[in-house]
Amino acid sequence: MSRAILKPARRSKPMIRRLISAAIGILTVAVLTAPPATALALPTPKDFVSNLDLECFKTSPYQPPATTLTLRHLNPVLGNLPTEQVTLGPREQLCVPVAKNNVLPPTPVLEFIRYVDLACYRIQGASVNTQLVLSHLNPVLQTLPRQQVTMNAPQHLCVPVAKNNVTPPAEVLSLVSHIDLKCYDITPNTPLNLQLGLRQLNPVLVDRIPAHSAQVAAARQLCVPVFKAGDTVPSAVVNILRWIDLEKYDILTQATPTISLTLRHLNPVLGKLPVEQATIGSAVQLAVPVAKNGQFPPS
Template identity: 50%
Template sequence: MSRRSTLRGFAASASLMLVAVLPGAATAAPAVPPPLPFVSQLDLSCYRTEGYKPPPTAVTLQHLNPVLAELPPETVELGAREQLCVPVAKNGAIPPPGILDYARWVDLACYRIEGGARNFPLTLSQLNPVVQRLGIQDAPVTMLSPEQLCVPVAKNGELPPPEILSFVRHIDLECYALRVLGIPGRPFPLTLGHLNPVLADRPKTEVRVGDARQLCVPVAKRGDEIPREVLGTVRWLDLAKYDVATGPSVIGPVALKLTHLDPVLAHLPGEEVILTEPAQLGLPVAKNGRIPPRD
């Protein structure tokens, strides 16, 4: 090889190394998170919203989780929006890199729906390490009628990176009323801090977690083609919604604009919402001892 060719080779290598360390240089996209590491770290703080009602929209839902896979499909009409659920960390425990990259973008708008009673007996087990350390016992429950459909949205036009959008846009949760059997658990305190960039400057909130009111389980909407690697994780995303109480707030409300991310609902218009204080907290659970796979 000539001296000139060698110098050109060194120059090309140096250029590649420089690009790799420059701020803003392209980096490898994080892989789709595996089921248990992702699900166990996803906590959603749910805020009541004013009763905006979208244009008439019917969707057909099919259960994804193995425990409920034999339940038949059901067609529901979207009613008034009741909540916006946003990702939070508990007691300062931030999800690890690779999980946080995805969890921080899971924002769900929840709309009223109606459907037939399931009366499905289940036992719920806590998955999040912070809650597990509090010694919260397994809870026998009965899953009753569907009350809400929670679908992915973006806030203030701030979209996730493309590789993360292709994951979170397929997260749809159908929330059922619960009948909790046995003695209700004792309320327990948590400190919640926002993870999503749009709300990252909001102060932490002290809450007391009370009774479980709903179980939100993963569903697919007819017409949504979920990639296999995404389905492998989102099918395990079960959240139990608990009532929370907060102290008097000195923080004013925050106004947001919502954009639908789900491919089936992308035609719906943007929405406006005002958040004040959280009303519920969604905590990850397993049903009937079926723990999500670790990888």
């Protein structure tokens, strides 16, 4: 009597790939939402800055109370620029940390980067007309050629906030609460013409905004580190802050969910400002780390 031979069913390759992708997604969410187990040492300037990518969302309109700040440049390349007073105008963006092309920051520095949320307010100031050469720092973009730009007038001041009362751990707060970036218009507005995959890193958004693609277009701004008068910053933190230079590019993305958030200022100088309500929709810009004039963050 003949006996039928049964062959084990094989899963198709597309199904296997989908299962692997789903498993990676679940693992990533678990990593990004889990709190650190032990106290964290400050990262090196190179590790922190080169892995800092921020996706910037247009926010609902909001005008903070009249606030005038005195700003001084921290980066050595711009140390000769004068101190400047600015007044906070309307809030226009919220910039939040992302990973590009599923390349996550190393675990120690990830615990700091995931809490870098910056609210960006319109400001006005004098044009500085400064020529610079920019080099990309992030591993995904560092093979791109250097670019020459002219830094013109300031347009935004981006300051640290916490979303929905999710406050960073103390050692993380000691760094991220002092990140103040003054964003200048730059020319030429050279397009990057590159498509990237973006994934949220912050615990509040990691499971609310799905991973998505972004077409990176023209360069618009260079955001450079400044010190606000009245702030007290430890020297070890200053040594990291002074190297945070981010170049902002326009991006085109698919529609993402509209999300309502509560924003609270983290920097002591702005700590008395009221809590803000913000609604974000689709992203409009991507800020990526660069070095100026061949001066790179130390390891």
